Amino acid sequence: MKVKIKSNWTAVASWRWIANDENCGICRMPFDGCCPDCKLPGDDCPLVWGQCSHCFHIHCIVKWLNSQQVHQLCPMCRQEWKFKE
C-alpha cells in the first residue's frame, strides 16, 4: 500500500539522557540541559560516568578534576575518580 502525505509535515523527535539523577551534582543544572558554560544540551555538553557509577556533565567533572592536584575523587562518593570506559 502506498501512502501519500499531502500537507507539509514537520518531524519532531525528543530525547533525554538516561542518568541516575535529574541534576548534575556539581553545577546543579538539569542533565537534560547543559552545564552553565554551554549553550546547547546534547552532544556539545555530554554526560560522563565514573566507575563508581556517578554521573556529571563532562565539563563540570573535568573542571573539578583539573583543579585537584593531589587526589582525584568523585565529589559524590569520594572514591578515586576513574572514567567508565
Added chain:
Amino acid sequence: MASSPSSSAVKALQLELKKIHDEPVEGFRVKLINDDDLFVWEVAIFGPPGTLYEGGYFKAHMKFPPDYPYCPPSVRFVSKMWHPNVYDNGDVCISILHPPVDDPQSGELPSERWNPTQTVRTVLLSIISLLNEPNTYSPANVDASVMFRKFKESKGKDKEYENIIRKQVIATKEDSERDGVIVPTTLQEYCVSSKPSSHDNQVDADFYDDDYVDDLDDEEEMYEDDDEDSGNEES
C-alpha cells in the same frame, strides 16, 4: 565564560537560595545581605534544643568565591562565639570549608573537605552539629578547647564553659527580637515539617524564569510543562 564572577556561580547560588526558601530545613534561616549581591549571605543558626545552645540565635555571614561551587564559601560568625573551632574574629574552622589540598599537618583528610557537591545546606548542617560536638584535635580557639575538655571530662561539673555559652545564648536574644524571629526551643518546633503551599511554589517558580522542577516526586501533580524549556536559559 571568563567573566568574573562566573555565570555558573550565579546560577548555582540562585538555585540554592530558591531551594532553601521553597523547602526550608530545620535549624537555620538565610537571606541576602544586599539583594544585588548573591555572593554574601546572612545566615542565622538556631541553637539546637537539648544542647547548651538551645534558644540561641547565632548570626553569621557566608561569603562565596567567584568560582563557587568549585571553591568553598567562608563562614564568619557575627554573634560572639566561644567555641573550640571558631576563631576570635568569628571565622569558622571546619574541614568541609577547606579545599582538598595536600596538607598532612592539618590532620584533615582530603575526603572530609570541600567538594562541589557540597551546598549551603550541608555546610550549615555541619556547623550546627559542630556547635555541640567541637573538634578539639585542631582547635581555632585553644582556650575554649581546653575549657571544653575540662567541662567534658568533669561530666559538666566544671561549669566555666557552660556558663559562657549560656551567657552568649542570652546575648543573642537582642538580635532575634530585632529580627522579629521566634527561636524554636522544642524539637517539634525546630524540625520544619511544613511544606510550602502550592500557591507559594508557583509564584516562586515564575519569579526565576526557569521552569525546571527537580522534585517531581514530592509534588502531587505538576502543572508546568517542562518539555519546552531545557533549563539552560536564564533571563
